Amino acid sequence: MPRLPDGGRVWYGLRHLALGAVSLGGLLAGGVLAGSVLAGAVHAGPEITVSPQVLQQDLHPFTATVGDFGNGADLAPMGFEPTIYRTMLTATQDATDRVSADPAKISANGLLRDGALDGAELEVLRIENGQFRSVRLGHVAQGGFHASGFLPLAEGRMLRGTQTSVQLDLGQDARPGSARYFRLRAVDAAGRLSEPSNVAVVNVPKTAGKAPRPQLAKADLRMDHASRLSAPRLAARLTASGLAQLSWAAQSGATGYVVESSDTAPEAQKGYALVFDKAGASVKAGDLVIVRANLAGRGRDALVTDAEWTSWPARRLLAPNGIGRALWEGRQPWSLRMWDGKQPAGMAAGAGGQSYLHLDLAGGKTALGNYNHSGAGQAFYPVLNPEKTYRAEVWMRADPGVKARFVLQGPLAKLGVTGLPAALQIKDGWTRYSVEFRPDRIYQGDKPGAIQLELSGQGAVDLDNLRIYATDAGFLDWSPEDLARLKLSGMSDLRTHALVRTGRDSYDLAQLTNTGGSSNLPGTATLDQSLKGIAAAGMSPWLQIEPHLSRAEWLGLAEYLAGPEGAGPMADKRAAQGHPAPWTDSFPHIRLELGNETWNRLFAPWTFPKMRDATTGAQYSNGDVYGLYQEYVLSILRQSPYWAALEPELIPVLGGFNGSDYGPDAAAHSPHSAELTHAEYIGGWDQGEGVVRPNDANFATILSFGPQMGGPNAQRYGKDLRQLDRGRKRPLALGTYEAGPGYTINGLNGRKVSADQAAQQELAMKGVVAGTATLDAFLLQAADGYKVQNFFTFGEGRTWSSHARWDHGGQAYPSWDWLALINRLVLEGPEAGGAQMLEVRGTDLPRMDIPKMARRAAREDVPMVGAYALRRGSRLVVVVTSRLLPQIPKGQDGHLALTVDLPAGTGPKVTRYRMEGGYRASNYLAPEAKLVAEPQPDLVSDKSGKLRLNIADLPPAEAFVYVFDAAQG
Structure with missing residues (x-):
């Protein structure tokens, strides 16, 4: 049996299948061999029955994430705005006048020199009695930013105990003529460090040599216990090739050695801390500290250490x-x-x-x-x-x-x-x-x-x-082709990915709300540009905003979104940008998500640590802290004088971590949040899976994602939801913040992906099979209760994108096509409320067992057909997806004939949408697959009034979408 991803649905009966339906929107689509609609035909074999019973109420259109967007955003515009430096620290010591924290985090991994953040705002946040509280707001004193001392070559690693010398390069980016100071500690068998050695110094030559990275072993180093080993004696010299040669005598009992270095002389070192300029409440170990600095007027001399004098990371962060x-x-x-x-x-x-x-x-x-x-x-x-x-x-x-x-x-x-x-x-x-x-x-x-x-x-x-931009649209406006694509897609929301993932080089409220083109972010994105673009596309905003704003800034944001002209400086700024009415007047709702994957170290420092309640002593998980912080931000927004206008439209979203309790923990501590979402890709590094190729074995893993993992995950969080909703101030809905085709890319999580593998993966994930699997997963998750589902991302190009680059034809990829079709057909529309998903039952469907794969559990007796039904007004939409491939499972050719029994009152006018081109087709490099619409014979009932659809041939790995409407005239 082929190795398939796991994630089948345990609620599938052996002979009975309960399935749901989702919304349709996008381009025209269809399957490969035409089926026929017959009246009163008797069919033995696989059968699907659409019940009039409603499985899910009020389904709304799918949404999408968008990155940097707008005409010229990808051509490196320059607004020449100040660098806004922000970071989040955890205090490591009790203190009255300073914040002590991880030296690497204070110094931005050794980039920042003493004094670099003098004058920065410091806010100390603490959890007391189950709530975040701002306990101190002040500034760093002049001369109070301390970022000088000895740092190890690598945290948690050491040279082996058999080693008595090492050659180190002094860094190609170090300042010529500057000094580099070294010292050494011995490590005993318990991981305890000896006292440091003497300090040895080497001067950086004009041309420094480059040495191989030293071989370092992992070590559980215990910094809080001193070893009884004596301090080593260290010698250092500069080699003829421009390297630092360190040597020492072997220490009896040493299992390893830790090398520490600094570009500041020991007598001038100040350690690592941020000293307040004025007295205030004491800082406690475990407090969360947010640092906010505007670096206008500060160049390299004031900011960068000698060791990073010409480094790209320093320039990228600080310039x-x-x-x-x-x-x-x-x-x-x-x-x-x-x-x-x-x-x-x-x-x-x-x-x-x-x-x-x-x-x-x-x-x-x-x-x-x-x-x-x-x-x-x-x-x-x-x-x-x-x-x-x-x-x-x-x-x-x-x-x-x-x-x-x-x-x-x-x-x-x-x-x-x-x-x-x-x-x-x-x-x-x-x-x-x-x-x-x-x-x-x-x-x-x-x-x-x-x-x-x-x-x-x-x-x-x-x-x-x-700026550089095309003349067919204004700067940062949608290009004509992108605007047409969005309007055709029927997506309800656009999620603003350009406003997060900023790291320490971020924004303050002033820069966030500047006119488009005037920010220090790549693509010069701002809230003004984002909201105008979203409104022009006829959609609603899903705002991702970094969590580091101050109380005054959160209140200013509320005024910018909901305050009338003349209400204050932020409302007047919005009006001066050409939008005098509150933004809340332009949209039916505004989603708000703090940061991006606040559990993911890739997006540090905007990730939440474990914390302890300073009053009760209760221990909070990372997810708990995320939820408490979201509730803290919402409590600030509720203090806005414009809350009455903002509250009815605001949908606070939590971003969970699939496969963990991070999201449910957050939801349990944020009773005013409205949605709990997770990422749900059909493969790739998010699922811990490797590169797929466009062959049947890999196609099978893509197709099986929905029943093997997507559906079971939705069921699991549905159970959590029932627990979380008890006594909750606001009902909680479930969904996805990112979903669709997934990718494994070179260098991410240590993966190695060759150019050929990357190209093969593109063909597979931008083809018909991935389109079928995406449609299947979205509808299956909707059947299991997901209310909002987000495609990642709208844009042209490789990996996570919706369309081919213009020089490859500009065509939509099948996944986007199918979701857009569902939106247009049934999820969007003038009728009040959303669409209904009807219960679907299946009998005699082909099945197979799917073994464990990566993070997917093994599933038994998984149906190889997905079936869904959606109703809006008089329109019924039935979606049938094939998870079959030739010989998967063995003994069949991948083609399937089946019947669909329809509920009474189904309209007789029938249109079928299918994807033309065959399941091996891909739109990555050329438009090989195309959605087409095919009118079907009028539907006629038999004498009993029963309506039946006969599908003569559902081809392998494809989807058919049938639309039943009342006859006109």
């Missing part, structure tokens, strides 16, 4: 968007200057954000602009379209001695681009400069290129809003 390596490393003097309400005439209100870039040129050339395009031979950068005209623009003022032009760097320049390079005729004062260009042909290679603003000469230059 404002648009400040490239040459500027960051001081080859030209630069600074950000505040507009202070004095933006130039002609610039739209607020379009300049808070700041602009000032340069003092002293000869030579300075280019602004990162890699932002490449060719058809790669999948990372966008490909410029010869059928479109593009615009490069910038607001600028410059001294007479300055010259400026837009230039193209990279291989596309050799193929020809009409309109570039283009010299700018410098005028007096602030002026918007704009040039248009068009590539002469598609570049077929894979080398990146950049469209840059090149400055030369001598003098002062001020500039802002450097």
Whole structure:
């Protein structure tokens, strides 16, 4: 028997199948061989009966996540806004004047130097009697940010005890001429560390060598107990190849050694802490601490340690968007200057954000602009379209001695681009400069290129809003093709993924609510741009907002969303952006989700730790803390004077961790949250599964996901829901925050994926089989009670995306097509309320046992057909999905004939949707699969009034969607 993913549904009877139905929306679809609708036919064999009994009420359209979006967002726009640095720490010591925490987290893994965060806001949060409370709000004193001391080469690892020397590189990014200080500790058999050795120093040469990484063993190091081993004696020298050579004598009884280093002399080290500027309530070990800093006016000298002097991580974290390596490393003097309400005439209100870039040129050339395009031979950068005209623009003022032009760097320049390079005729004062260009042909290679603003000469230059975008839509507006796709999809909500996953380089409320294009985030996303785009698509917002806002900022957000014009500065800011009415007037609802996967270390520091109640001593799990924190944020929003307008529309969402109690724990501690969601991909790294290929064995694992895992998970959380809803202030609904085809990618969770494997996976997950499996899983989960389900993500390209790139045809992938079809057919519409899912029963269906796979449990006697029925008004939609493949299970060819008994009152007009192209077709590189609609013969009842649909041939791994309507006229 082939190895299939587990997740069958235990409630399936041996001869009887209870199935449900879901909504339809998207493009036209259908199966491969036409079935027929007959009256009164007697059929022996597999049979499905659609009952008039309602299984689920009030189903609404599917939703989708979207990342950076809008015209030009993928072409590296630069708004030149301040870096907003935020992080979350756990206090490790009781103190009256400071916060002590993990040194690596305080120092951003050794990037930040002493004083870097002087003046930052510090908020101390504590759980008391089962509620979060802000116990102290203050600032870091001048000279109070301490980030200097010895750090180990790697946490929880050591050199082996047989080793008496090691060669270490001093870092290719270290500041030449700076000193690196080393010391050594011996480790005994119990994991206890000796006192540190003497300190040995090596100076970083102009050209440092590169050594292989030392072989380090895992160790359970006990930092709180001193070893009886004596401190080693350490010697250090600089080798001829520019490496640090450390050596020591073997210590009797040592099982290993820990090397520690610092770029600060021991006598100057201040340790790792944030010292308050004023007295206040004491900090307790275990408190949660949020640090908020605006780094405007601070360059590399004030922020970065000598050890990370030229490193990409330091520049990525600390440099404002648009400040490239040459500027960051001081080859030209630069600074950000505040507009202070004095933006130039002609610039739209607020379009300049808070700041602009000032340069003092002293000869030579300075280019602004990162890699932002490449060719058809790669999948990372966008490909410029010869059928479109593009615009490069910038607001600028410059001294007479300055010259400026837009230039193209990279291989596309050799193929020809009409309109570039283009010299700018410098005028007096602030002026918007704009040039248009068009590539002469598609570049077929894979080398990146950049469209840059090149400055030369001598003098002062001020500039802002450097952008490249197509001329067929406004900057950051939807492209015409994306807007058409969204309106066709019927999706009800768009989830704003561009506003999370920020890490420490994040935003404050001012930057979050800036006019689109004026943020320090990639793609320059803001709430203004997101809400305008969502409204233009006719959808509602599912806002993902990082959890680090202060009380004042949460209240400001409520005003921005729900306050009338004139209510305050945030409502007036919204009005100045062209939306005087509250955003709550524009949408039927607004979902709110704090952060993204707040259990996932990939999105640190915005993940929640375990905590203890400072009053009762109760221990809270990570999920408990997440729920308590969500309830804390909601308690702040309820204090807003605009809560009466916001409350009826706000849907607070919790994001759980599938397969764990994280989500239910959070829900149990957040009685005002409305939805508990989980990710539910049909494969890939989220499920702990490897790369799939487009062959029948791998297709089988994709098809079996719904009954093997998706359905059982929904049932499990349904049981939790029944417990959680008892005495709850607000009923809780279940759903998914991300779902659809899943992928395993190179480097994630230690996986290795070759280019060929990645391409094969794309073909499989963007094909007919993945479409059938996605449709099957979404409907199965709806039958089991999920109310909201989110496709991840809307956009073009590889991995998690809905459509092919334009140079591959721009076609929708089958998964998106099917979900959009369900939306259009039955889930969206003018009728009050949502669609109903009807109970479906099956008999004599083909079945098989599915063995355990990765995180999927083994399932027995799993039906190889999915069947669902949805009703809205007079329309009935029946969906039949095949989980069969030739010889899976053995002894059959994958084709199936079956009958569907329909309830009385079913309309006689029948249309069938199917996916043309066969189950091996994929839309990854070309439109091989296509949804088609086929009118069927009118439905006629027999003498008994029973309506029956005969499906003569349901092909392998495909889906048929039948729509029954009343006859017209």
